Amino acid sequence: MKYISTRGQAPALNFEQVLLAGLASDGGLYVPEQLPQFSREEIASWAGLSYAELAKKIIAPFVADTIPQADLDAIIDDTYGISGDDRVFAHDAVAPLKQLDSNLWVLELFHGPTLAFKDFALQLLGRLLDYVLEKRQERVVIMGATSGDTGSAAIEGCKRCDNVDIFILHPHNRVSDVQRKQMTTIVGDNIYNLAIEGNFDDCQQMVKQSFANQEFLKGRKLVAVNSINWARIMAQIVYYFHASLSLGGPHREVSFAVPTGNFGDIFAGYLARGMGLPVKQLVVATNVNDILHRCISANDYSAQPLVHTLSPSMDIMVSSNFERLLFDLYDRDGAATAALVSNMAAGNASLDSNRLAKARELFDSYRLDDEGCVAVIADMFERTEELLDPHTAIGVKAAQECRRDAKTPMVALATAHPVKFPEPVVKAGCKSPELPHHLEDLFEREERYQVLPKDLAAVQAYMAEQLS
Numbered sequence: 463m464k465y466i467s468t469r470g471q472a473p474a475l476n477f478e479q480v481l482l483a484g485l486a487s488d489g490g491l492y493v494p495e496q497l498p499q500f501s502r503e504e505i506a507s508w509a510g511l512s513y514a515e516l517a518k519k520i521i522a523p524f525v526a527d528t529i530p531q532a533d534l535d536a537i538i539d540d541t542y543g544i545s546g547d548d549r550v551f552a553h554d555a556v557a558p559l560k561q562l563d564s565n566l567w568v569l570e571l572f573h574g575p576t577l578a579f580k581d582f583a584l585q586l587l588g589r590l591l592d593y594v595l596e597k598r599q600e601r602v603v604i605m606g607a608t609s610g611d612t613g614s615a616a617i618e619g620c621k622r623c624d625n626v627d628i629f630i631l632h633p634h635n636r637v638s639d640v641q642r643k644q645m646t647t648i649v650g651d652n653i654y655n656l657a658i659e660g661n662f663d664d665c666q667q668m669v670k671q672s673f674a675n676q677e678f679l680k681g682r683k684l685v686a687v688n689s690i691n692w693a694r695i696m697a698q699i700v701y702y703f704h705a706s707l708s709l710g711g712p713h714r715e716v717s718f719a720v721p722t723g724n725f726g727d728i729f730a731g732y733l734a735r736g737m738g739l740p741v742k743q744l745v746v747a748t749n750v751n752d753i754l755h756r757c758i759s760a761n762d763y764s765a766q767p768l769v770h771t772l773s774p775s776m777d778i779m780v781s782s783n784f785e786r787l788l789f790d791l792y793d794r795d796g797a798a799t800a801a802l803v804s805n806m807a808a809g810n811a812s813l814d815s816n817r818l819a820k821a822r823e824l825f826d827s828y829r830l831d832d833e834g835c836v837a838v839i840a841d842m843f844e845r846t847e848e849l850l851d852p853h854t855a856i857g858v859k860a861a862q863e864c865r866r867d868a869k870t871p872m873v874a875l876a877t878a879h880p881v882k883f884p885e886p887v888v889k890a891g892c893k894s895p896e897l898p899h900h901l902e903d904l905f906e907r908e909e910r911y912q913v914l915p916k917d918l919a920a921v922q923a924y925m926a927e928q929l930s
């Protein structure tokens with residue numbers, strides 16, 4: 463399998479290279495040159511497989527020329543298997559479905575160690591990195607910025623990697639207590655939490671600048687763990703198949719509603735459909751940082767100032783992975799995609815109306831503000847006793863408002879456990895949720911992090927010193 467850049471000017475890479483690559487050298491994102499295709503018969507034959515067994519079928523063609531099947535199987539069993547004391551996902555179904563209403567379901571993606579769906583991708587990514595680096599006898603440095611969920615999931619996913627040092631920057635005093643504790647209480651000689659005296663954008667800016675000029679690392683190479691990393695998207699394709707197979711697919715179409723920020727998660731659903739899974743509809747659910755909703759509903763892709771909401775993991779100004787969809791919509795023309803993205807960044811682009819119409823055959827979108835979000839949490843709890851986290855609540859509302867057909871099962875992705883975001887839950891008049899068993903002692907654990915000024919040179923000097 464070869465991977466190509468959405469901007470058409472970077473060399474094609476294999477899976478191992480793409481895993482370590484981050485952005486392509488032309489500024490684009492890597493996508494498979496051709497998607498693997500599965501027939502209905504083949505997909506139907508997977509009914510009843512465990513999550514891990516299904517993951518092996520779906521991931522194999524993406525990595526086949528880099529990792530032998532037996533090694534891949536072992537990595538996947540270690541990630542998604544449910545036997546043993548050190549299992550990663552706490553629920554036997556790994557990604558269980560729960561029914562909320564007739565033909566409306568939530569897919570619980572929060573049974574991993576950090577209680578958000580990002581564990582699905584980052585637990586696998588950490589193990590794949592370790593395998594590939596061991597083989598290459600190479601050590602790398604992971605550097606990432608987080609507004610909360612990515613950081614803890616990345617640290618959990620990579621903490622056992624012998625060949626990785628991991629630096630995660632978070633905005634000092636601007637992440638929730640649970641989110642901070644989940645990052646700073648993981649101890650390891652290769653783990654560095656940096657609390658930056660600035661906001662999330664400052665952190666992200668420093669990471670971008672560090673990737674652009676890596677001299678301060680004196681020969682070590684930076685690896686990206688945000689959702690521009692192809693392996694993260696790949697891992698997320700699996701749960702769309704898993705949910706569909708549980709609801710009568712592939713003999714029946716299924717629709718999905720996805721709380722969306724950087725467009726990584728929902729893009730995996732789009733790819734599942736491209737691989738042969740009958741998906742009827744994909745609903746993009748946003749908070750008031752609604753660039754994707756405006757684009758899909760009104761062809762308006764202008765950037766607006768960032769608003770801090772009760773669903774902070776979706777507080778974004780532009781969605782990096784949207785470029786991967788645009789590349790397909792523009793018939794995989796790298797030059798056209800590059801031109802469009804650069805116009806979008808300048809705030810004066812709109813999509814060709816035929817292409818937008820094509821996207822709308824599959825995609826719908828919905829936007830919900832904080833007040834609406836709290837109302838959904840209260841209403842759902844009253845009617846079903848299910849407690850939704852604020853991101854999930856936006857997805858559920860979008861599912862209800864946008865579904866085209868009551869006969870098609872609609873699955874809203876539950877992207878986080880409500881305990882991670884207690885504020886809206888309490889505002890909804892519900893009791894603050896309790897930490898699950900495996901995190902009960904989180905607030906007693908010792909924290910370790912370094913506070914640093916909003917200063918690139920200081921951050922890089924600190925990193926270089928720790929690495930030497």
Ligand SMILES: *Cc1c(COP(=O)(O)O)cnc(C)c1O
Pocket residue numbers: 578579580611612689721722723724725726727728775776853877878
């Ligand atoms: C990261 C995150 C999202 C957004 O996912 P994208 O792949 O960026 O669209 C939604 N909900 C939660 C809880 C998250 O952590």
